[in-house]
Amino acid sequence: MPPRWPRKPDRNDPEFRKLDDRMNFAIHVAIFAASNSGIWFFRNLTAATWPWTIWVTGVWVSLLLIHGIYIFALADYATISTDN
Template sequence: MPPRWSRVPTRDDADYRRLDDRMTFATHVAAFSALNSGMWFFRTVQKADWSWSPIVTSVWFAVLLFHAVYIFAIADYSETPESTGSK
């Protein structure tokens, strides 16, 4: 069941931005897991010579790692002046 939001969701709301960014990251992890496991499964089953598959996995993992660092360490979820009413 999707999460319920007690107020009108807006990108100005710090809690909403945090939740939205983390849900986007979870979708990124799910896509990485599903597509890479499928790629490696078919590569193994077909005994294919896909020399590009380690590169795709490595680059995508690096992007995923940067996404995680940004979401959990760099992103600033403090209230914006527009959402508090002061300028």
């Protein structure tokens, strides 16, 4: 069942931004898992020597780690001021 939001979704709402960022991170993790498992599966299936697979996985894991640290530790979800 998808998450339900009790009020109209608005990126200016700090709670909604926090939930949206975490769902976005979860989607990135799922895409990483699906893509990398496919890459490694075909690498092992064909017995190919693909040295780039290690680099792709390493760089992608690093980017996910940075994204996760930002979302869970550094992001400031204070109320955004809409004054001009």
